[in-house]
Amino acid sequence: MRLAVLATIALLLVQGLLIGRVELSYDEAYYALWARWPQFGYLDHPPLVAWTIHASTTLFGGSEFGVRALFWLQGAAIIAMIAWIGWRLFDQRTAAMAALLWVAAPLVAGAPLATPDTPLVFFWTLALVGLVEALHGRQAAWGLVGAAAGAAALAKMTAGFLALGIALALAVTPSLRRQAGGPWPCLAAALALAVASPFLIWNAEHGFATFFKQGSRIAPAAFAPRYLLEFCAAQFALFNPLTAAAGAFAAWRGRGKASEPTRLLLATIAPALAYFLLHALHDRVQANWPAPLFPALIVLAARAIVQASLRRTAYAAITLGAAVTGAAYLHLATAWPAFGPYDPLARIGGWRELSARASSVARAQGARYLLAHGYAATSLLTFYGPQAPEVVEAEEPERWTFRPSVVTDGVGLAFGPAEFEEELAQRYAHVEAIETLRRRVGDAELESYTLFRVEAPRAPP
Secondary structure, eight states, rough: HHHHHHHHHHHHHHHHHHHSSSSSOOOHHHHHHHHHHHHHHOSSSSSHHHHHHHHHHHHOSSSHHHHHHHHHHHHHHHHHHHHHHHHHHHHHHHHHHHHHHTTOGGGGGGTTSTHHHHHHHHHHHHHHHHHHHHTHHHTHHHHHHHHHHEEEEEEHHHGGHHHHHHHHHHOOOHHHHHTTSSSSHHHHHHHHHHHHHHHHHHHHHHTTHHHHHHHTSOOOOOOOOOHHHHHHHHHHHHHHHHHHHHHHHHHHHHHSOOOOOHHHHHHHHHHHHHHHHHTTTTOOOTTTTTTGGGHHHHHHHHHHHHHHHHHHHHHHHHHHHHHHHHHHHHHHHHHOOOOGOOOOTTTTHHHHHHHHHHHHHHHHOOEEHHHHHHHHHHHHHHHEEEEEEEEEESSSGGGGTSSOOOOOOEEEEEEEOHHHHHHHHHEEEEEEEEEEEEEEEEEEEEEEEEEEEEEEEEOOO
């Protein structure tokens, strides 16, 4: 247990130092804009990520650290909950091993990022804590299950699979099945619905915009099994290859009738995993989607490894995970080594200087607004630039219904790739390229953008 505590403290200290040094990714900047105008729902996701950022910046300020601080603290709490689940379901050795394996999972390197995934994993795992307590006969813990499941639904719509997993756990776990006829599971479902209701009502009032946006991913495309291989490889890497291999080997060697704790954990995983495998037969499953399944999988792997006495393999997995996470953090902090445009982390960095220059040119040109190409540039230019001139996206107005409209008459400055000029020429009578800006991280040049002076908007066709 001491090693687990030390590894957790080391990880959290490094993350705490980094979250204030590394610029926001474009998704984080986008959600940070949501937080400036808190709503009960948004086009892309439920509102909890915006509420969390709003609370975090209120407590810790509007810097990168302030945006991410509560996500970092949620990541710390997830480790404690995983250890608790391992202890309550199995024993102290499993709890310690589960905490170590979680810290060693490369997925956890991204836990402090201000995205919907960390609140989703936090409340999904909290619901598991309640379910574990219910398994031990504490029926009042169903209140925690319901509240946490509802909060998970406010984080990301993936939480619908948690509801299915809880229902499956009730069906396959005898101790829970005996509680199914009582009032507590029904009260948990009602509480979950009540907690999620602000988002559901907002969607009903906005034509179920988020449901249609996310539901568009479900439509099947042509059979493409290559995505299944990609999915398996990505999850294998994010879980930690040695942990996955050791856990699978130990589980196979110790196979037999599954205990109630094992059934409970497998049941909460099964619905989402089945969907992801089916989806991967025709389209890409983004690597972060299965993140809420990892805590239960880690506990199962830890139990199998402890029972099979594979401690050396487990410590090798921990060493590998620490090396991978450490290398990623070193690269984020120092931009070394330089990978140029092939950098997998190239979306982060260089926007502070870029925004300052774009805003300076806008003021020099007397521009009343800054027209950006794409939501990513719009979000980052807004976060890192001054309050004036205001930034507005050239496309997708449906993304921005949460904020006051931006006046786009008079002289404007447009920001985008060189080919953006063709689109601008269809919208404005006067388009003039002024300056080319380059986004750099360290000595590496990653992207170039062009600034255009635009005026005299054309009448819409």
